[in-house]
Amino acid sequence: MQIRLTLKHLSGSRANREDVLALPAVREIILGRDPECDVRYGEADDLVSRKHLKILATDDHPARFMVIDLGSRNGTFVNRQRVFGAVLLSPGGHVQLGAGGPEFEFGLAPRPLNPPPARPVSRLLTKRLLLKASLAIFFLALCAAGYAGWLRLTPVWQHWRSEQSARENRMKTLKAGVLASVTGIDVQWSVIDRQTGTPLARAYVANEHFSHTALLPLLDGAPAALPAFILGPDRQIETLLVPAVSSHAGRIVGGAWNSSGLIVSANGAALTAVPREHPWNIPWQWEGEGSAGVLLVTESTEVTQMVPLAASQFPRWIPNASGFFAEQLSTEPPAAVHGRRVTSSDLSVDITVAIKRSGRLVKAKLGAESSGAWLVTPVAGSPPVKPIAAPLPAHAGAVSTNQPVWVVGSEIEIAKIQHVTSDGLFELSSPVSSEGRVVFDQSGHPLGLCIPGAHSKTGGGFAITIRSELVLSGDAANGYAAQP
Numbered sequence: 001m002q003i004r005l006t007l008k009h010l011s012g013s014r015a016n017r018e019d020v021l022a023l024p025a026v027r028e029i030i031l032g033r034d035p036e037c038d039v040r041y042g043e044a045d046d047l048v049s050r051k052h053l054k055i056l057a058t059d060d061h062p063a064r065f066m067v068i069d070l071g072s073r074n075g076t077f078v079n080r081q082r083v084f085g086a087v088l089l090s091p092g093g094h095v096q097l098g099a100g101g102p103e104f105e106f107g108l109a110p111r112p113l114n115p116p117p118a119r120p121v122s123r124l125l126t127k128r129l130l131l132k133a134s135l136a137i138f139f140l141a142l143c144a145a146g147y148a149g150w151l152r153l154t155p156v157w158q159h160w161r162s163e164q165s166a167r168e169n170r171m172k173t174l175k176a177g178v179l180a181s182v183t184g185i186d187v188q189w190s191v192i193d194r195q196t197g198t199p200l201a202r203a204y205v206a207n208e209h210f211s212h213t214a215l216l217p218l219l220d221g222a223p224a225a226l227p228a229f230i231l232g233p234d235r236q237i238e239t240l241l242v243p244a245v246s247s248h249a250g251r252i253v254g255g256a257w258n259s260s261g262l263i264v265s266a267n268g269a270a271l272t273a274v275p276r277e278h279p280w281n282i283p284w285q286w287e288g289e290g291s292a293g294v295l296l297v298t299e300s301t302e303v304t305q306m307v308p309l310a311a312s313q314f315p316r317w318i319p320n321a322s323g324f325f326a327e328q329l330s331t332e333p334p335a336a337v338h339g340r341r342v343t344s345s346d347l348s349v350d351i352t353v354a355i356k357r358s359g360r361l362v363k364a365k366l367g368a369e370s371s372g373a374w375l376v377t378p379v380a381g382s383p384p385v386k387p388i389a390a391p392l393p394a395h396a397g398a399v400s401t402n403q404p405v406w407v408v409g410s411e412i413e414i415a416k417i418q419h420v421t422s423d424g425l426f427e428l429s430s431p432v433s434s435e436g437r438v439v440f441d442q443s444g445h446p447l448g449l450c451i452p453g454a455h456s457k458t459g460g461g462f463a464i465t466i467r468s469e470l471v472l473s474g475d476a477a478n479g480y481a482a483q484p
Helices: 123-145 147-180 431-435
Strands: 004-009 018-022 028-032 053-057 065-069 076-078 086-089 094-097 103-108 182-193 198-206 209-211 214-216 225-231 237-243 249-252 254-263 270-273 292-299 302-310 322-329 337-343 347-357 360-370 373-378 404-408 412-420 425-428 438-441 446-455 461-465 472-475 479-482
Touching (some): 147 182, 182 270, 198 322, 237 337, 254 438, 347 373
Parallel strands (some): 225 292
Antiparallel strands (some): 053 065, 065 086, 076 094, 094 103, 182 347, 198 249, 254 270, 292 302, 322 337, 347 360, 360 373, 425 461
C-alpha cells in the first residue's frame, strides 16, 4: 500500500494547514521556496532556502524516514537539534526550517479499515479480455517468425548497450567526484579594538531618567533598553560602542554568511567566494535596532543630557571606519562616559571560518585572498579529511554565454550562463547561485564560485571566474598559497 505522509504546519506561511502527501516512486519529498518543491513555502518565510530539506523513505519493511538538509543557509532542526547529514525522523517529530523559521509535525496517515468491494466482471468485459488475448497470441506468432532476424542483431545491440552503460557509469563517477569536491563554508566576522583586543558591541542604555525624585521612562511605549549614541566634539552623532562583555552590550558588531567551497587538496583546503563588498566596509543596517535611541550629550566625561533620537536620525555608520569606544560606562542612567573616539586605524576585523566535512564543522583559517576568492585551510590539529572520491581536472574550464553548467551545493542543479562581463564575472539563469555555490561545466571542470547574496536583475546570480592564476600549488604538508 502506498505510504501517505502528513505534515501538520505549526508556524510560518503554512500555519494551521495539514498536507497529506503520497510518497512518490522516488520515495522522497523536497521542501523549500522553489516552485518545483513538493511542499512550497511563501516568500515571507525568508529563513527557508529555495530547496531547504528533503524527507527520504528507506526500502526497509516497514519503511523508516530520514531528514536530509540540502545545504540550507539557516540550517534544519529536528526536535530542536540541528541536522548535519541524515537524521532519523519518527512520527510525532517536529522539524523546523532555520532557527526561528516555520515548523511542522511529521506523521503518517492511517490506512483504510476495509478495502473497497470488488466490482463484478461484466460479459462485455469478458469479451474484451478474450479479444485482447487473441491479439496477444497473434503478436507472439509474428515475434516468433522474426526471431531468426533478431539473433543476427543481438551482437549489435549488445555492443551498443555496453557503450551506453559505460557512458552512464562515467557520468555517475563524474557527478560523484563533483559532489565530493564541494564543501560547505561558514564565515563569521566581528570588529575588535586593536589596543585591547576586545570585541565590540553596540551600546544600550535603560529607557529611564530622573525627574526630580522620580525615575520615569525617557520614551513612553519604547523598549526597556535603547541603542545609545554620543554627540562628538564636532557636534556629529557618533555610534557608541562598548566591550562585548559589558552590561551595556547589545548587538555585537559583526555578522555571518554561508557559502560553498571547492576542495583543492586532500588536506581539505578549499576556495570560496566572498561578497563583492565586505560587510564590515559598508553602512550598518539598523533593522532590528529599534524605532528610537538615546543621544548622550557630554561635557568632558559627564553626561549632561539624554535626548531621545528617532530612527531616521541614526547616523550612517560603517563598522570598520569609526565610532566612540566607551571603555567605561557608569550604571543606569549613565552619569559618565570614559572612552575615546576610534577610527579604522584603531579597529580590526576578526574572521573565523569553519569547513563542513562529514557532518561536522572543522575550524579553518584564511590563507590568501585574490580577485574575490578566499583560500581557507583547516587549522593544525583538525581531524583528517577523507580524500576526494574522484579527483577533478586541475585547470579551470572555459566560460561562454549560453553554456549549460552544473551549479553544485549539496546537490547538482542545471543552469545556463546568461552573460559574461569584462571583469571576470558571469551571470547565471538560476537564482540558487545567490546562496554561494560552485559552478562546473558538464565535463566536470570547475568554472566559478558563486558570490553569496548576489542577485541579478533577471532573478539569477553572479559568480567569479576561477582563472588559471588562481590554481593552487604546494602540498598537504607545507600548506597552499594562491599564485599572484
